[in-house]
Amino acid sequence: MAKTSGKQGATVERVMHEYKHGELKTSAGEKVKNRRQAVAIALSEAGESDRVSPTENRTRAGRTQARERQGDTGEDRAKRAGTRAELYEEAKRKGIAGRSTMSKAALAKAVDG
Structure with a gap:
């Protein structure tokens, strides 16, 4: 090596x-x-x-x-954000496409960014 x-x-x-x-x-x-x-x-x-x-x-x-x-990893962001359902509702309010197939970490990233 x-x-x-x-x-x-x-x-x-x-x-x-x-x-x-x-x-x-x-x-x-x-x-x-x-x-x-x-x-x-x-x-x-x-x-x-x-x-x-x-x-x-x-x-x-x-x-x-x-x-x-x-x-700050995606997992850390997801832990701070609350439940997946809460993240999903926030993504819905913001009109983020593809939210139904996203994981909790992906939703947290999409909502933050």
């Missing part, structure tokens, strides 16, 4: 910490129970994966760094 930058190492460390404490979730929202899957997610988020192109790695690393700078 190539040398990692400080930011990449910090991202890997954060993701593995989430895994250790049972907070790491898959894109489908299920808890990650396999250490190898956690490592794959960490490398992917850090932009170190050997399974994708260097361009894709840079894109993923940039996206992760931007999210970490913000310090």
Whole structure:
């Protein structure tokens, strides 16, 4: 494996910490129970994966760094927003298209943005 930058190492460390404490979730929202899957997610988020192109790695690393700078994930926004039904009603008031098929996190993002 190539040398990692400080930011990449910090991202890997954060993701593995989430895994250790049972907070790491898959894109489908299920808890990650396999250490190898956690490592794959960490490398992917850090932009170190050997399974994708260097361009894709840079894109993923940039996206992760931007999210970490913000310090606000979609899940955090959804927790603060209340229930999905409340978010749906607010989206309905604002006339947001596609609201019926959105998840709670997606509704929170659409209503905020």
